[in-house]
Amino acid sequence: MSKWAVFLSPYQQAVEELKVKFKSLRDQYRRASKHTPIEFVTGRVKPITSVQEKARRKNIALDKLETEMQDIAGVRIVCQFVTDIDTIVNMLRERDDITVISERDYIKERKASGYRSYHMVIDYPVHTVEGTKHILVEIQVRTMAMNFWATIEHTLNYKYSGEIPQHIKRRLVRAAEAAYNLDEEMSKIQDEVREAQTIITKRQEENRGTYK
Template sequence: MSNWDVFLAPYKQAVEELKIKLKGIREQYQMSSKHTPIEFVTGRVKPISSILDKAKRKNIPLDCLQDEMQDLAGVRIVCQFVEDIETIVQLIRSRSDFEIIEERDYIMDKKPSGYRSYHLVLWYPVQTIVGEKKILVELQVRTLAMNFWATIEHSLNYKYSGEIPEDVKDRLQRAAEAAFKLDEEMSQIRDEVKEAQRIIIRKQEEQGKT
């Protein structure tokens, strides 16, 4: 790859545009006083060192990256409740400004490690000075508990170069089940939580008027 900056520029643009659009959805929910399914949105372009590591591991030639590496650009939507994930996925499916080419449900079908998340792979059109360029973007949707667990797992994978000791793996799997149990428990009281949040918002609005 002769010029990484030029190659990755459209991916950075796609991440920023999607973050703005998704945060816009969140703000619309907040202004409508409805429960917002989106807690926060993050995004990143994969670092060059990680791209090279994955390309080597997966046997992907560098001139095939744009077609064969789906997560060069990644956007993550984090929500409060498991039920919010389906709401978000339906919102994404209803949009016409990009095309969904693949969906992977790691919530119903978790990974052996215990990882849970819902993944969508998009063909996202970026407008450049030489015309439209469609690029692959991976969109992840998960709860706060799933995100906390995945962040820890990612750190341990980095520490152990992908070879996490068996005893640590076992503890991670137990932690994953505990995180999912927390999600299930929170779902049981979500109506109470939503009502509490509405009361807080109303009080803040009333204080803002005085």
């Protein structure tokens, strides 16, 4: 077992625990027959080679990774409506098992590429074999449309090592607009949907008939 695997182990633990915690919240909303702001939750630990490559690129000393590289552990919360994002962000700020370190709102201030998402960096304590350890975790909150687009953009960014050709960038911006329009249209029927979901969740909970 390499030193890297031992180093990354508590990050993996943090991601697993947070995924369970956020999924529990989603289930509680459903049981309480409320609209759930959490549609699904995913997570990942940055691969060793990516950690090394980013450390080189950002000039981060390897013994400073724990404090200076903030996205080694990543958790993504995906929701239906843009307004769900605020609900989630407020909820995260109020929990006492995590401490919010910083926030970036790429929805109000969209990136030039078209990227939209709300980012938070939190401090999360995990209990390891050697005792308590504080881990930085990046939490990304986005709608399903933002997520669809971001997945595609990530793929292309990776392919071109960050240097996407102009004609593809333009296409991406157009796709980002289409994703934005989908979010806008969804917002308009959101109040109808929220009210409906409360009723449905109530019936479904008795029935357990949702796709999963």
